[in-house]
Structure formats: structure tokens, C-alpha cells
Amino acid sequence: MLINFKGAKTYIGTGGKNLDNSKTTICFIHGAGQNHLSFIQQSRFFANKGYSVIVPDMPGHGLSEGKPCKSIKEIAKWVYDLLKTLDVNNIIILGHSQGCLVALELNRLYPSFLNGVIFVAGSNEIPVNQFLLDLSLSDEQKASNLMVTWGHGIDGDMSINNWPGHSHYGEGNNVMKMNKPKSLNCDLNACNNYKDGIDAAKSIDIPALAVLAKNDQMTPLKSGQKFVELIKKCETHVLDCGHFLQTERPKVLNSLILSYLLKL
Amino acid sequence: MGENYKFDTLSLHAGHIPDKETGSRAVPIYQTTSYVFKNTQEAASLYNMEVGGHLYTRISNPTVAALEQRLAALEGGASAVACSSGMAAMHLVVSTICSSGDHIVASSKMYGANINLLQHTMPRFGINTDFVNPNDPDAIEKAIRPNTKMVFGEVIGNPGLDIMDVPAISEICKRKNVPLVLDATFNTPYLMQPFKYGANIVIHSLTKWLGGHGIAIGGAVVNGGNFDWGDKEKFPTISGPHFALNGISFWEEFGPSALIAKIRAEGMYNFGPSLSPTNAFYLMQGIETLPLRMKKHIENTHEMLDFLQNHEEVAWVKHPDLETHPDYKIAKRILPKGSGSIIVFGIKGGREAGQVFIESVQLASHLANVGDAKTLLIHPGSTTHSHLSSEAMKEGGLTDDMIRLSVGLEDINDIKKDFEKGFRAVKKLGARC
Structure with missing residues (x-):
């Protein structure tokens, strides 16, 4: 659905269902250079499992207008305001990659706002190398293509997909192309500059779920494993794939999330 | 990981890795009509298009999917659907994008069956076509009307061998917000990948060079994923509410792959021009070389x-x-x-x-x-x-x-x-x- 939020047309995926405030809400936060289409195989799945689903396109991403947020803190505040505006309850936040930093910050800034938190391909920090930062300014398309390539495991290389006929690379590149120019650079800088992850991770008091990837080249497994050790109560799983677990291993990921939700 | 394999490698490998249970190196032929659901929830998920998977071979099949994913990789596209022939592919594209009252601009120098479909069959369903010289970008631009839903041509015309100026025509299509659909049978992705030149949708008769051995009829629609279908007035079949699935918009739900998702949910489901798994296997053997x-x-x-x-x-x-x-x-x-x-x-x-x-x-x-x-x-x-x-x-x-x-x-x-x-x-x- 499209709403007017903070003066800009904002797209919110709801998994094809009408938003129902009485249900537990799962809010999916996309990663750098991504949009709601990162969660094609989660949004409809959970919307049809009795949850209210919110998959916002951040400002300047996907079908949302507006200027991209410049810091993780700014994105977290934006998400908080959005959820307040939508008047949803019993909120579980699921972040992918940069979205994990947003989830961490949201929980740090607004303690007891969340009922659950799920980290997919997450870490407490996502340093970005200068080459990619520069490239995202000088040749955004090339930077996007590189991220799509690095972001996938062998399934990306070999065009293996559980969704018949779909190519991870072809689809991934075009999802990134939907975003407004320079949004990727904004996102990468926001990731690179975020330094509150350790404190934020330590402050999590609610049960968390982390699903990491063995062949993740964007948020390497080692970094993810150190991160989950900072969280008091975190159920952790490692899947044999690349950074984009949502499309590379959707069925296993969905079942892990579902089982976590049922335990809350 | 992150290998970005080259064309020759993708021709052999894309769409398949050795089967984990049997170790089968070749793509197995899944000669089956249907697939046992693990439980009712899984069945519902597949019907609702919540997750990928196979429901019934008329809509998708693992062997056919391997072929589709190989084609998407070779063309540099977002997604593909394989079907029973090149003409089935053509019909799937026209019937998915156009409705009664819509208009098509097409090359006047094309394969007879392509001309027949647009000149004689589609007008019976209220879809009319103006045929224009494919080497005349100005004439193509002038022929585009507010209700034009696609520009169609052959990269290499059959049998006159006229070459479409794809970069020039794709610029016009972009300006006019009309998808450029190209029959790329004669060039194959080996000689030219139309998406690199701005085309939006490619159709193939796989029967020809891609299959290459004259043993199996097949076709495919490959979607570049590079067209914005967001104009609900102009492209209601893709971005407007679907007749099922709680009235979803395919554009909002599936983005770059909206066209292929719609083709599967409507064209394959309702018309049924599916490719047999055995023919998909034969065609893939051809693509390997x-x-x-x-x-x-x-x-x-x-x-x-x-x-x-x-x-x-x-x-x-x-x-x-x-x-x-x-x-x-x-x-x-x-x-x-x-x-x-x-x-x-x-x-x-x-x-x-x-x-x-x-x-x-x-x-x-x-x-x-x-x-x-x-x-x-x-x-x-x-x-x-x-x-x-x-x-x-x-x-x-x-x-x-x-x-x-x-x-x-x-x-x-x-x-x-x-x-x-x-x-x-x-x-x-x-x-x-």
C-alpha cells in the first residue's frame, strides 16, 4: 500500500493482505541498496500465516519517494515513527544486513518497544571498504552489480533458484536499479559509520533469533558469530548459502522464523 | 561464490548443480505431472505464490525450471518461462500485456506466423497492430499511440534478414513508456543479448539454434526485469489488481519479475502451453554446446x-x-x-x-x-x-x-x-x- 508519510509517498508491502492491527506484526527492514522485494518469499508467507506484515521501502528506495536517510539512527527513528503512525502492536522486527543495524538501533533507542528481533545475515557492524564507497558514487550500477555478485553463494553463480525460472543476479540487479540515484551511497555510508552496535547488542533483553550464512561475503560469518555472542539470549543458525538467505534458502529461513515466533 | 561465470560456462551449468541426493551430474528429467505436498500449509503456500516451488507441471516443473534459469542467465535477464513453442511464447506475451482495445506496433518484416497472429488472430480479440518498417525508428515512434502496449520485432528478421536498430528503438520505447519485445531466435544470446541494448522482453523459439538439433519444439519468454510496469492505467494486467490472490498487484509483489509471475499465474495456468520435461532436457543438451x-x-x-x-x-x-x-x-x-x-x-x-x-x-x-x-x-x-x-x-x-x-x-x-x-x-x- 502507498501512504503519505512525513510528506513523501511511502510504499509498504503487506504481503498482499490488509493490515490488521490486532495481529502480531512483523516488520521487515531491507538491506543497503535493497527494497521490499528483498522479502518476496517472506512477506506473503507470513501474511498468510496469521501475522500482520509490514515491509516498508525506505525513503528513496523501491516505490517510496523522498530522500534516503543518512544514518542508521535516522532510519531507526523513521521506522519507529512509521510503526507508531500505523498503530501496530506486538511488534517483531526482522532486519536483513543493514536492516539488522536498524533493528539494533531501534531497540537501543526505544527499549521495550519490540517484542522480538530477528537478525538475518547480521552483525553489530558493517564496515564498507573505500573502493565500494567510491564506486557507489562514481558508478552506482557497477557497485550494485558487484554487491549482487558478492552477495550470493553458488546458487547465484549457477542461477539455482527455488522460484522456477528466476535468476538471482538478474533479479537482484534490477531490484537495486529501482532505487533512487545515490541511495546506495547513502546506505553504505550509514552502515560504515554505525559504531553503536556493541552496546546495542548487549542491551537486547528480548529473545532474539539470528540466521547467518556460511558463505556470506558481505557480513562474514565470523563477524556474525562474534555479534550473536554479545546478545543475552539469541538462538543462532548457520545456513549453507550466501548473504541473501531470503532468496537463497527461503524455505529453511521461513521455517526457522516461524518456529521462533511460535516460541515467543 | 561471486564468480560471475562467463557465457560458455553458464551454457553448461546454469540452472543445475549436481543433485544432492543422487549425485546426478546431468539435469534429471522430472517426468511427472504433479508434486506431493508435505502438508496442507505447504499446498496453500504454493497456491498463494508465497514461496517458490512446483505445484503442477502445466505451471512449472524442475527440469523445465533448470532450462528457464539457464536461459535467464544466458540472456542476463531477471526470469524466464519456457513453453511449448516460440509461437506459444509470443502469444503468452501478447495476452499477458494486452487486452481488448489495446494496440501493438510491430515490424512489417517478420516470420509469417508472427504476422498472422497479430494481423488476423488478435484483432478478433480487439487487439490491433500497425505494421511498420523495422529499420525506420521515426515511423515506429509515429505509430505509437496512447493505447500502444508493446513494440514488437525480430532482431534478425525472418526471412528477409533485416536488422532492427535495437538501441535506437529501445530509446524511443523508453521515452514512450512502452516495452520493447524482441524475437531473438535468429541471434541467440551467443550473438547478441538484447537487454544490453535496452530491450525489455525477449522471446525465443528454442526449437532453432538454442536447441540446435531439430529434435524438440519449445519456446521461451525471457524477462529483462528492466521495465517499470507501475502505471496502473496503462498496464492494468501487471500492476492492477489480479483476479485472484486477494487482488494483488504483480508489480508491487514481484517487481522485476512481475511479468513472468503473471504469465505463470494466468497464461500457463489458464491457457496451458507447457513444455514437456523431456523436451526441456533435449533443449538443454543443445544449449550446452x-x-x-x-x-x-x-x-x-x-x-x-x-x-x-x-x-x-x-x-x-x-x-x-x-x-x-x-x-x-x-x-x-x-x-x-x-x-x-x-x-x-x-x-x-x-x-x-x-x-x-x-x-x-x-x-x-x-x-x-x-x-x-x-x-x-x-x-x-x-x-x-x-x-x-x-x-x-x-x-x-x-x-x-x-x-x-x-x-x-x-x-x-x-x-x-x-x-x-x-x-x-x-x-x-x-x-x-
């Missing part, structure tokens, strides 16, 4: 061009790699590896000489196909385009003496010797006259 075959096809084609141009019994030779071809410069620009392995030529002596030639060769087969590993010949005026009037044939660049040659992979000297037999018979005919 596509780069090798295309190199040799082009090599032999260039040899045959020299041979025919210098033959006293040949009146004229047409191929886009010849400087005499009106689209030579465009071909050089967008088809630098070569402009395909179809040659059209005229035999001195007209229609009768053409018939004698075709009936006198031994190695080359007289049949209605192209892109086989074997050399093929046909006389379009009496076969593929026989339903067209003389005026329509002329408009399509056809003449009575024209022979369409699909150059095969045989030893080039054997093809030449075979043709000499045909030319000797033509010469005898001339002597009798």
Missing part, C-alpha cells in the same frame, strides 16, 4: 557467402554481414560476432530454377525449420509465406526466386559440393530452355 555450434555456424556461413557471391548461377545474395546489405552498419554494431547463419539468395532462372535446385541437392534437407546442426533449405514463397499475397510478400522483402539457407555444421567443402550438384541441375534446365 551453443557457443561451439554458433562459432562454427558463423564460420561456415561466411564461407558460404563467399561461395555463393562468386557463383555464376546465383543472381543475388543477402546477409547482414555483407557490405551490400542495407543494415550492414547496424549489424556490425550490435552483432559483432556475426549476424546469424541464415543466408537468402536468388537463383538465376527464377521460381522454376529454385525448385530444381532444392530438389537436386542431397546433403541439405528441404524442410520448414532453421537452426539445425544440419544444413537446411526452403523456398519461402511456396511454403512458410505461401499464405501471404504478392504485395504482402514484397512488403516483407520476399521474391519468387528466393531460397532460404540455414547453414549447418557439416564440413564446408561437402556443403559446397552438394550445392554444386543443385547448380548443375539448374544449368541443365537453362540449357534445355
